[in-house]
Amino acid sequence: xxxxxxxxxxxxxxxxxxxxxxxxxxxxxxxxxxxxxxxxxxxxxxxxxxxxxxxxxxxxxxxxxxxxxxxxxxxxxxxxxxxxxxxxxxxxxxxxxxxxxxxxxxxxxxxxxxxxxxxxxxxxxxxxxxxxxxxxxxxxxxxxxxxxxxxxxxxxxxxxxxxxxxxxxxxxxxxxxxxxxxxxxxxxxxxxxxxxxxxxxxxxxxxxxxxxxxxxxxxx
Numbered sequence: 001x002x003x004x005x006x007x008x009x010x011x012x013x014x015x016x017x018x019x020x021x022x023x024x025x026x027x028x029x030x031x032x033x034x035x036x037x038x039x040x041x042x043x044x045x046x047x048x049x050x051x052x053x054x055x056x057x058x059x060x061x062x063x064x065x066x067x068x069x070x071x072x073x074x075x076x077x078x079x080x081x082x083x084x085x086x087x088x089x090x091x092x093x094x095x096x097x098x099x100x101x102x103x104x105x106x107x108x109x110x111x112x113x114x115x116x117x118x119x120x121x122x123x124x125x126x127x128x129x130x131x132x133x134x135x136x137x138x139x140x141x142x143x144x145x146x147x148x149x150x151x152x153x154x155x156x157x158x159x160x161x162x163x164x165x166x167x168x169x170x171x172x173x174x175x176x177x178x179x180x181x182x183x184x185x186x187x188x189x190x191x192x193x194x195x196x197x198x199x200x201x202x203x204x205x206x207x208x209x210x211x212x213x214x215x216x217x218x219x220x
Contacts, residue, residue: 033183048204
C-alpha cells in the first residue's frame with residue numbers, strides 16, 4: 001500500500017507540472033492577443049535599427065509572410081540591401097567576405113508562428129521548471145523539448161509575457177511590448193551568444209501586420 005501511495009503521488013506531481021507548463025503557455029498566448037488573432041496573422045513588416053557590437057548601427061527592414069517566407073534588409077542611402085531570407089525554396093545570406101548574397105541549400109527557415117502556437121501538435125513536450133529570479137524580478141521557467149532540441153523560456157510572473165529564451169547557442173531577450181492591432185509585440189530584442197560574434201540589439205520603431213506585400217518581396 002505504501003508503494004502504491006508513493007507511485008500515485010509521483011504521477012500526480014508529474015501531471016500537475018505538465019498542466020502548469022501548459023497553463024503558463026496558454027496564458028502567454030491569451031495575454032498577448034489570443035490564439036485566434038495569432039492564427040489570423042499572415043504578414044509582418046518591421047522597421048527599426050540594429051546595433052552590432054558597440055558602434056555599428058544600421059537601419060533595417062524585416063518582411064515575413066506565411067508559411068515561412070522572410071527577408072531582412074539593411075537600408076543604406078534609402079536603398080534596401082537584402083542580407084538574409086527565404087523565398088520558399090532557397091535560403092540566402094550575405095557572404096561578407098565576398099560582399100555578396102549567397103544561396104544556401106541547407107538553409108533552415110524559421111516558422112512563421114512561434115513554438116507556443118499549437119506546441120503539442122508540433123511534437124513539443126513542455127516542462128515547468130519552477131521560478132527563477134533575474135535581477136530583481138521573478139519569472140516562470142518553462143522548457144520546450146522536441147527530439148534533441150531544447151529551449152528554455154522565462155515568462156513574467158505578473159503578466160505572463162515572454163522575457164527571455166535560451167537556446168543551445170543563443171540567448172534572446174524581449175522587452176518594450178506594445179499593441180499592434182490586437183496583438184502585443186516586443187519593440188526591443190537583444191541577442192547574445194557564447195562566442196559574441198553575432199550579438200545584436202534591435203530597436204523597432206514600426207510594426208505593420210496583415211498588409212499585402214508587393215509581388216517580388218521575397219525574390220532574391
